[in-house]
Amino acid sequence: MDKVNWGLIWPLVALQALLAIIGLFSLAKAEQVRGPKWLWVLILLFGNLLGSIAYFTIGRKES
Amino acid sequence: MRKFWTLYSKEMLESLRSYRLVWIPVVFIILGIMQPLTTYYLPDILKASGDMPPGMLEGYEMPGAAAVMAQALGQYGTIGMLVLALAAMNSLAGERSSGSAELLMVKPIAPAVIIFAKWAAHLTVLFIALGLGAAAAGYYTVQLMGSLSVSDCLAAAGLYSLWLLSAVSLTLLFSAFMRGPAAAFLALLSAAGMSLLYSLLPSDFDWLPAALPDLSAGQLTEGSVAWFGPVLSAVLLILACIAGASMLMGRNKLPD
Numbered sequence: 001m002d003k004v005n006w007g008l009i010w011p012l013v014a015l016q017a018l019l020a021i022i023g024l025f026s027l028a029k030a031e032q033v034r035g036p037k038w039l040w041v042l043i044l045l046f047g048n049l050l051g052s053i054a055y056f057t058i059g060r061k062e063s
Numbered sequence: 064m065r066k067f068w069t070l071y072s073k074e075m076l077e078s079l080r081s082y083r084l085v086w087i088p089v090v091f092i093i094l095g096i097m098q099p100l101t102t103y104y105l106p107d108i109l110k111a112s113g114d115m116p117p118g119m120l121e122g123y124e125m126p127g128a129a130a131v132m133a134q135a136l137g138q139y140g141t142i143g144m145l146v147l148a149l150a151a152m153n154s155l156a157g158e159r160s161s162g163s164a165e166l167l168m169v170k171p172i173a174p175a176v177i178i179f180a181k182w183a184a185h186l187t188v189l190f191i192a193l194g195l196g197a198a199a200a201g202y203y204t205v206q207l208m209g210s211l212s213v214s215d216c217l218a219a220a221g222l223y224s225l226w227l228l229s230a231v232s233l234t235l236l237f238s239a240f241m242r243g244p245a246a247a248f249l250a251l252l253s254a255a256g257m258s259l260l261y262s263l264l265p266s267d268f269d270w271l272p273a274a275l276p277d278l279s280a281g282q283l284t285e286g287s288v289a290w291f292g293p294v295l296s297a298v299l300l301i302l303a304c305i306a307g308a309s310m311l312m313g314r315n316k317l318p319d
Contacts, residue, residue, distance in 0.1 A: 004104070008206060012096055019089050026082050049093055053142075056086050057149035 019052040020044045026060065033059050067176050067183075074184035083150050087188055090146055091139065091196030098135035099203040102126060128208035132216060133280035135200035136223050139193065140276050144227055144254065147189060148234045152247035154181050155238040155308065164312075175309035178235070182305055185231050193224050215286060219279040222290060225297045226275035230254045232304035239311040272297035 023044040027033065033040055040059050043051040078084045101108065106123055109115055126134075155178075158164040167177060197220040205211055233253055237246035257273035268274070270292035281288040 004107070008096075008100065008203065012093065012100065015089055015093050015096075019086060019093070022082055022086055022089075049090065052086070053090060053146060056082065057146065060081070 016049060016052075019049070023052050023055045027055070030060065032061050034061060035059065066172050067180055070172070070177060070180035071183050074180055075187065078184055078188055084188055084191070087146060087150060088192040088195050091143060091192040092199045094138040094142060095135050095196035095198075095200030096203045098138055099131050099200060099207050102131050102134070103207040125208070127284075128204050128211050129215075129283040131208050132200060132204045132211055133219070133283045135204065136197065136219060136279055136283075137276065139196065139223060139227060143192075143196075144230050145251065147185075147192075147227055147231050148247040148250050150188075151185050151231050151234040152238055152243040152250075154185070154235060155312065156241065156243040156246055160242075168312075173309075174312040175305075178239075178305055178309045178312055182232065182235055182308075185235065186228060189224060189227055189231060193220055193227065197223075211283075212286075215283050219282040222275050222279040222282060222294070225294060226272055226279075229272045229275075229297050229300050229304075232301040236304040236308045236311075239308040269293070270296050272300055 024041065027037060027040055027044065040055055043059075044055055045051075047054065075084070103125070109119075155164070158167070168174070197216065201211055201213075201216050230250055233250035234247055237249045241249065254273070257268075257271050258276075261268045261271050261273040261277075265274075272293055274293040275297060278288045278290050278293060282290075
């Protein structure tokens, strides 16, 4: 356990990044979201998993 | 039947457009691989986070592969269920308030077909998410902890999916006559209520769908469980939810 196995850790980082990118993409295309858009950009960039979940469940307006 | 497939593909298109079909599986995969990773690196994480009294880590024993896999599935019972309920909450309530429910209801389609198509779409998203998530969790557990029985993993994931599907079906039912957030809240509350009843009086309520997470863990750690009661009650609950939602949809209550 001395050596950290990065081969197993980078997928986690990549998936989190993917989630944030999908969120940003949908945010850019959305006409309206709940709350100001810039706030959601910050939440998506720095909010990790929970930030992205919050955007998709609370932030997006389904129309 | 053709009406069902048309509506079903419309629902799947909708879940693709709302990114549901993408982000929910990604969240499930992240949750699934996070559990084995944090369990495996826990001693390192604790060491890195600072002042550890010497000798504290000596008692730490790495849990077995089956236990870690059960914990990984357990993640889906909390955050996973929340995500699924929140994603399903607007499926009927949103259509009622946007008016597309009226457009659909004037067509000669039985309300049951509409509800069933929606339910099937949510089922598809759930299966994809849980399938990929459990596969990722299993792969990480095997890589870090040791071997697992594939058939036990499949059975455990299947039992867990039934519990999650119960929560999604409850959300669909409540969403037929309430506003979206209230529906998700009430569905999660009833799931939590069932879990509470089961954890307080396990011997009296071991037939509730809420026993399914325990069964799923037991399947992994012990290999065989008495699954008949909870599976039957979960299936009945899900059927009752679909029937109830169809009836309410048929009465076409106007949005508030």
